[in-house]
Amino acid sequence: MSLAELIRERRSIRKFNSTPVAEELVVELLQTAVQLLPSSAGVPWRCVYAGTPESRKRLADYMLQTVSHSRLGKLIPDKMLEVFKKRFMDIPAHVVVLAGTGPDPLASERNYAAVCSILQNFQLLGWERGLGMLWDTEAMIQNEGLFQGIGMRADERFVGILHVGYYNKAPRGRKRTPAEKKWTVFQG
């Protein structure tokens, strides 16, 4: 598979099978993902990994404790929260990713962009090994319970949770707008 094919064929995976994911593989792919940045030295970031049934349950509990106590959460039937929790716990692995902020907004934006680029590398490297992922940033999961549970600090920024697992079938890709339609040549 060429690089261009890899980039075009990678899909976000929302349905995983139960094949376990090796923690060593995740670490290896993350390390390679960093190496693929031209200047990765000094990018402050941190991953918190939940890859065992016990830690996945804890992660789900952190997220849901805020949701179920919130006003919105009270409107959500318990049954639905249970379904959400089960789906979450059934996914083999979760990587919570945090980017360090910087001394000023520009530095913070640069770090954030670098960490996002690492995650794109990570998704592509995973795809190459048959691993599917979903980058999750739903507003509902970005809550105090989660942030406290993983020990997010004031100088850290939430980038997302990557759900990771093997899949049986990849969905069809949804067409992109040709770059020509979003293209302007500066005329001076």
Next chain:
Amino acid sequence: MLLANLAMEATGPVCFRNQPVPQELVLELLNHAVWAPNDGLREPWRFIFVDHRNADRMVGLQEPAPAYLIVVMKEEADRYKREEDFAAVSCLMQNLELLAPEKGLGIRRTLNEWRYDRQRAGTFGVLGNEWIAGVLELGYAEQVPGRPAADSRPELRFELL
């Protein structure tokens, strides 16, 4: 080639040959890069190409390069969407950087202070509801002596929950 192997290749700092970059090449690579993940398929990006005829307009703002690609994103009112969009555009720029070497193209991604200078950005056609997500300095890459392949372990802080 496996992407995993690309990481093993030595890369040095990117130096550019004094040669124009055809827009067709950039568009070709972009049409692969737009397959970046992006929430809600908002495709929040837009491209402004500054070629060799106008490269001097970047003096004082950017390092010299044969061409520049200003990658802009639309500013969403919603804070979450704004972050997701910046993430998506970052993935797109990363795709482009992965693809460029195969074509002999070098890319230096930058994000400089002038992104906050609305008037300056405006002269290049960046609209009031847009932000510069990155300025890519582009050029055919000079053969440069590579650094020794990954001598130190990349930094990774990986903690178990």
